[in-house]
Amino acid sequence: MSTGLDAVPLAPRHLPLLGHTVALLRDRPGFIASLPGRAGLVRLRLGPHTMVLVCDPALVQEVLREDRTFDKGGPFFDRAREAVGNGLATCPHGRHRRQRRLCQPAFRPARLPDYADAVTSAAYETTAAWADGQVVDVNRSMLAIANRTLATTMFGSRLPDATTRRIGEDAETIMAGAMRRMLLPAPFDRAPTPGNLRFRRARARLLETVREVIAAHRTGGAGHRDLLSDLLLAAEPDGPDDGPAGLSDQEVADQVLTFFIAGTETTAGLLSWVLYELARHPEVQDRLHAHVTRVLGGRPPRAADVPELTYVARVVDEALRLHSITWLVTRTVTRATTLGGTHLPAGTTVALSQYAVHWNPLVHPRPRVFDPDRWAGRPADRTSFIPFGSGPRRCIGDRFALQESALVLALLIGSWRFTAVTDRPARTALSAACVPRDLRLRLEARPASPGRP
Numbered sequence: 001m002s003t004g005l006d007a008v009p010l011a012p013r014h015l016p017l018l019g020h021t022v023a024l025l026r027d028r029p030g031f032i033a034s035l036p037g038r039a040g041l042v043r044l045r046l047g048p049h050t051m052v053l054v055c056d057p058a059l060v061q062e063v064l065r066e067d068r069t070f071d072k073g074g075p076f077f078d079r080a081r082e083a084v085g086n087g088l089a090t091c092p093h094g095r096h097r098r099q100r101r102l103c104q105p106a107f108r109p110a111r112l113p114d115y116a117d118a119v120t121s122a123a124y125e126t127t128a129a130w131a132d133g134q135v136v137d138v139n140r141s142m143l144a145i146a147n148r149t150l151a152t153t154m155f156g157s158r159l160p161d162a163t164t165r166r167i168g169e170d171a172e173t174i175m176a177g178a179m180r181r182m183l184l185p186a187p188f189d190r191a192p193t194p195g196n197l198r199f200r201r202a203r204a205r206l207l208e209t210v211r212e213v214i215a216a217h218r219t220g221g222a223g224h225r226d227l228l229s230d231l232l233l234a235a236e237p238d239g240p241d242d243g244p245a246g247l248s249d250q251e252v253a254d255q256v257l258t259f260f261i262a263g264t265e266t267t268a269g270l271l272s273w274v275l276y277e278l279a280r281h282p283e284v285q286d287r288l289h290a291h292v293t294r295v296l297g298g299r300p301p302r303a304a305d306v307p308e309l310t311y312v313a314r315v316v317d318e319a320l321r322l323h324s325i326t327w328l329v330t331r332t333v334t335r336a337t338t339l340g341g342t343h344l345p346a347g348t349t350v351a352l353s354q355y356a357v358h359w360n361p362l363v364h365p366r367p368r369v370f371d372p373d374r375w376a377g378r379p380a381d382r383t384s385f386i387p388f389g390s391g392p393r394r395c396i397g398d399r400f401a402l403q404e405s406a407l408v409l410a411l412l413i414g415s416w417r418f419t420a421v422t423d424r425p426a427r428t429a430l431s432a433a434c435v436p437r438d439l440r441l442r443l444e445a446r447p448a449s450p451g452r453p
């Protein structure tokens with residue numbers, strides 16, 4: 001057994017003060033995939049933070065499974081907590097079981113069809129003004145769809161458009177701010193830089209908006225079929241064994257912030273990467289269009305169609321593999337342990353990156369190639385494909401996001417062809433989610449578009 005962190009090799013290409021930040025910002029997946037590490041571990045420095053990056057897919061599973069030993073913590077979640085409090089995604093192990101139980105009903109599969117209309121309406125409203133030949137800012141549009149969808153499913157139809165837009169803008173500012181703050185030494189957080197001021201303003205405004213909406217829901221009475229009503233009603237029938245029976249107003253506010261931060265930029269990023277890859281692979285786009293036309297026969301998609309849209313699922317899975325939206329999460333070792341034969345003292349920060357698994361050529365041959373057919377007849381297993389994480393802290397919104405992506409994609413591809421305006425690869429925004437920056441694509445209207453639902 002190796003002892004001490006010094007036994008873990010330091011990843012190459014590290015710079016004084018900045019550590020590996022520059023190498024990561026230049027090419028996140030390429031850099032991470034190039035780090036096999038002895039015993040599947042390497043030491044990584046991100047600005048002021050040193051962490052052990054787990055490169056071996058089996059060890060990644062071990063960390064994700066053992067959530068008591070590898071608890072939420074480290075720079076990523078410490079920063080995220082500043083943004084969303086102690087909601088489901090950021091709370092420590094001791095609070096997680098109860099919160100997850102209380103939030104789960106709002107995300108159970110039987111509730112998904114209730115949310116489908118919100119998705120298609122959001123897609124129609126956002127793209128209503130699109131015209132043949134126009135060049136669109138794809139990520140902006142996908143973010144507008146994701147924000148509208150989540151605002152409607154979360155709060156019902158009672159939220160004014162301006163409020164929805166404001167929530168979306170604030171969520172985006174917070175995501176970008178959390179990543180910037182993670183990469184910089186702690187004293188910079190308190191400096192009155194424009195970025196820090198924007199972050200604090202967005203956080204305060206978002207919290208205020210959410211509290212107002214919760215208060216309005218509480219006085220508006222029961223009977224709404226939206227996520228917030230489910231959270232407000234959440235209570236454990238047999239009484240609590242590890243906390244109060246229901247969620248307090250503060251906990252509900254933390255959850256709502258969490259769902260907005262965790263559920264909008266991620267889904268929008270996924271859809272943007274899918275459209276980017278379709279524009280670069282016209283043969284895949286044509287096949288997808290033919291598939292969607294065959295399944296839907298020209299009508300708008302519904303929740304019941306999603307299981308039939310098998311090629312859509314393959315395209316989405318491949319974009320999730322190649323672009324791994326949530327690309328880095330951290331954990332804190334709560335008690336001394338060994339991982340891959342290496343001793344890790346309590347307090348060690350452990351980092352996991354989806355790229356270490358999704359770009360590993362032994363797991364996915366030709367990992368840099370966008371090939372939806374790699375998923376044909378090969379259901380993804382949880383060791384080789386972890387876009388939504390794994391174990392007790394797996395994404396609670398995974399089915400929600402997959403249904404939303406399938407419906408939006410089927411609807412857009414039925415009406416439009418997307419073409420690239422440049423051969424240059426897309427740049428990636430510096431944010432907690434890996435999303436394309438300034439992605440512009442040209443639209444071509446398809447002859448027979450499905451009508452409004």
Ligand code: HEM
Nearest residue numbers: 088089262263266267270325326329388389393395397401
């Ligand atoms: C493409 C879209 C999405 C991706 C790639 C994604 C990815 C992830 C990943 C990797 C995790 C695990 C993080 C970890 O292990 O530390 C996670 C957790 C979580 N996600 Fe998502 N997510 C997506 C969409 C959503 C949506 C739509 C929602 C809610 C509306 C959501 C809410 C959450 C929450 C609350 C957690 C924490 C779960 C827990 O700890 O029990 N996500 N997500």
